[in-house]
Amino acid sequence: MREEKLTALILTVLLSIAAALYLFPVYWMVSTATKTRLDALSIPPKWIYKPTLEHFKAIFSRGSGSSFAHQLLNSFIVSFASTGLVTIFGSLAGYAFSRFPLKAKDDLLFFILSTRMLPPIVVIIPLAVMYRSLGLFDTRLGLIIAYTVFNLSFAVWMMKSFVDEIPKEYEEAAMVDGYSRLRAFLKFVLPEMRTGMVATAIFSLITSWNEFTFALLLTADKARTAPPSIAQSMGVSGTNWGYIAAGSLLLVIPVAAFTFILRKHLLRGFTFGAIKG
Amino acid sequence: MAEVRLEGVSKRFGRIQAIWRLTFEVEDGQFAVILGPTGAGKTTTLRCVAGLERPDEGHIYFDGRCVDGLSPAERDVAFVFQSFALYPRLTVYENIASPLKARGMGRDEIERRVRWAAEVLRISHLLDRMPDQLSGGEMQRVALGRAIVREPNVFLLDEPLSNLDAKLREGMRTELKKLQTDLGATFLYATPDHAEALSMGDKIIVINEGRIHQIGTPQEIYDRPADTFVAYFVGSPGMNLLPCRIISEGDRLFADIGPGAFRVELPPEVKEGLEDATTLGIRAEEVEVSLREERGWLRGRISLVETLGGYNIVEVDLGGIAVKARTDFSFSPPPGAEVWVRFRRDKIRLFDREGRAIPSPAACKAPSNA
Numbered sequence: 001m002r003e004e005k006l007t008a009l010i011l012t013v014l015l016s017i018a019a020a021l022y023l024f025p026v027y028w029m030v031s032t033a034t035k036t037r038l039d040a041l042s043i044p045p046k047w048i049y050k051p052t053l054e055h056f057k058a059i060f061s062r063g064s065g066s067s068f069a070h071q072l073l074n075s076f077i078v079s080f081a082s083t084g085l086v087t088i089f090g091s092l093a094g095y096a097f098s099r100f101p102l103k104a105k106d107d108l109l110f111f112i113l114s115t116r117m118l119p120p121i122v123v124i125i126p127l128a129v130m131y132r133s134l135g136l137f138d139t140r141l142g143l144i145i146a147y148t149v150f151n152l153s154f155a156v157w158m159m160k161s162f163v164d165e166i167p168k169e170y171e172e173a174a175m176v177d178g179y180s181r182l183r184a185f186l187k188f189v190l191p192e193m194r195t196g197m198v199a200t201a202i203f204s205l206i207t208s209w210n211e212f213t214f215a216l217l218l219t220a221d222k223a224r225t226a227p228p229s230i231a232q233s234m235g236v237s238g239t240n241w242g243y244i245a246a247g248s249l250l251l252v253i254p255v256a257a258f259t260f261i262l263r264k265h266l267l268r269g270f271t272f273g274a275i276k277g
Numbered sequence: 278m279a280e281v282r283l284e285g286v287s288k289r290f291g292r293i294q295a296i297w298r299l300t301f302e303v304e305d306g307q308f309a310v311i312l313g314p315t316g317a318g319k320t321t322t323l324r325c326v327a328g329l330e331r332p333d334e335g336h337i338y339f340d341g342r343c344v345d346g347l348s349p350a351e352r353d354v355a356f357v358f359q360s361f362a363l364y365p366r367l368t369v370y371e372n373i374a375s376p377l378k379a380r381g382m383g384r385d386e387i388e389r390r391v392r393w394a395a396e397v398l399r400i401s402h403l404l405d406r407m408p409d410q411l412s413g414g415e416m417q418r419v420a421l422g423r424a425i426v427r428e429p430n431v432f433l434l435d436e437p438l439s440n441l442d443a444k445l446r447e448g449m450r451t452e453l454k455k456l457q458t459d460l461g462a463t464f465l466y467a468t469p470d471h472a473e474a475l476s477m478g479d480k481i482i483v484i485n486e487g488r489i490h491q492i493g494t495p496q497e498i499y500d501r502p503a504d505t506f507v508a509y510f511v512g513s514p515g516m517n518l519l520p521c522r523i524i525s526e527g528d529r530l531f532a533d534i535g536p537g538a539f540r541v542e543l544p545p546e547v548k549e550g551l552e553d554a555t556t557l558g559i560r561a562e563e564v565e566v567s568l569r570e571e572r573g574w575l576r577g578r579i580s581l582v583e584t585l586g587g588y589n590i591v592e593v594d595l596g597g598i599a600v601k602a603r604t605d606f607s608f609s610p611p612p613g614a615e616v617w618v619r620f621r622r623d624k625i626r627l628f629d630r631e632g633r634a635i636p637s638p639a640a641c642k643a644p645s646n647a
Binding site: 167170172175176177179 | 348350360
């Protein structure tokens with residue numbers, strides 16, 4: 001009994017240290033965002049200070065170019081739209097790869113994955129040239145397409161492995177019962193795929209939301225998303241860390257909230273195989 | 278209910294020939310069993326009949342009507358999967374009702390039929406449960422319920438008892454057979470368990486590596502196996518298969534086992550094609566063993582005694598050749614004990630170099646996968 005208590009105590013201490021280490025940057029971000037410029041730079045750091053919202057005000061009333069709020073909206077639209085497309089296409093392709101005897105299936109799957117092997121910076125120049133001539137440069141649609149293509153490869157693989165885990169007997173039983181393949185898919189397979197779809201969506205959303213390279217080089221002002229805009233505010237006349245921290249905080253909140261709401265699915269999604277096994 | 282006929286049906290998966298030119302028929306109301314070891318092609322055969330796989334060649338007929346181009350739904354078959362495949366998000370009631378709903382039946386009629394099926398299978402008290410709240414035996418009944426709730430052309434059952442424990446399996450064997458008789462349904466049942474096949478089947482189709490080895494009644498399959506595979510696969514233990522050479526002395530014929538170990542006299546009526554025999558087969562229960570010396574019997578030593586409850590299986594060493602015999606439970610000599618052994622002559626089977634029976638069993642249809 002005493003030994004168990006001791007183990008629990010040691011574990012609690014270790015986990016508290018780990019949590020403190022992980023959460024410290026978050027604390028730093030929040031405190032910097034709510035400190036005045038002077039407080040933020042004081043050495044030694046001020047632990048007790050009078051909080052201010054001046055940086056948030058600055059963010060939403062920026063003078064030149066589109067406002068941060070507008071860029072946040074761009075981030076929102078681009079990320080959610082591409083996530084929706086990625087989840088739909090990824091699920092359908094994953095189902096097809098899992099269930100149908102396609103010719104050269106392994107080669108196709110490898111090809112799909114190989115699109116992920118090039119770092120974005122390598123493809124960005126030809127892509128930028130193409131985007132300019134197609135009129136997609138500095139448009140939300142352009143970014144949505146880029147993110148969808150970029151995330152789809154992973155989504156296909158992820159969804160394929162999720163569908164692999166669903167016994168194909170479900171839809172076969174349904175087809176024998178008298179349903180068409182499409183109805184069997186919609187009625188019996190899709191509900192089982194939900195967990196996988198949520199996990200894929202979260203992954204895709206986080207990637208698109210945080211994406212930097214494409215956003216920086218395929219947009220100028222109109223369709224610019226939040227991440228490159230934050231980087232841009234590291235100006236020549238010194239860096240306003242409070243402003244950057246406030247921007248980062250605003251950037252973190254939506255995706256953190258989304259993940260928090262769907263965390264049950266996420267946990268089940270990533271341990272899907274383990275639970276089934 | 279329908280009569281089902283397969284004509285030269287083959288299916289290949291990549292490099293693996295799952296089934297090859299299978300030809301057989303299941304009569305209306307017959308309980309036919311496809312018997313074979315794992316990987317023999319049993320499931321593929323059932324899936325081809327159900328329309329879940331498209332055969333590479335050959336045709337399938339229901340009541341003389343070719344169903345090759347029809348979808349599983351159009352074929353109107355019931356399939357009981359090995360894993361039961363109950364819909365995890367539907368209650369037992371909804372699971373059983375599913376095929377009726379898919380066919381657009383009215384709510385009252387669905388209710389009436391589901392209640393009837395549940396009563397027949399004694400699962401009325403489970404109708405509101407979810408599949409994950411059921412035991413293996415209950416799941417199996419629900420899966421059967423989903424099959425019997427409508428009147429399909431044929432019931433296809435893919436090892437439906439293999440996920441159940443031994444005791445339950447025995448009980449379900451009797452119940453399934455009774456259910457089939459009561460419904461007057463055509464059953465095509467796949468199993469690797471010879472005891473299931475022998476106890477339930479009106480007709481047994483023995484397959485291995487995608488090819489038919491023998492088609493016959495349980496009695497024919499057991500007594501007159503068409504080849505050494507069937508002889509060894511069917512029965513527990515499998516038939517003793519002993520290497521031999523045929524020699525004649527005047528009018529009398531002998532099988533020289535080993536060769537050189539011991540001799541067994543063959544019944545006089547066996548003549549045709551005898552020179553080709555290279556294997557002698559005898560079932561364990563046709564080998565008599567005695568602790569007393571008997572005239573004309575073979576002398577051997579006990580090497581192993583397996584106690585199986587109602588009877589024992591003893592292994593006797595006859596001049597270096599091991600022969601299994603089935604004896605009474607009371608017969609339990611210690612290993613090394615001297616015993617006398619005799620083979621019942623009329624139960625001796627002979628096989629040629631390719632393992633085919635000599636003469637080939639007349640009562641059984643020749644395998645038509647040439």
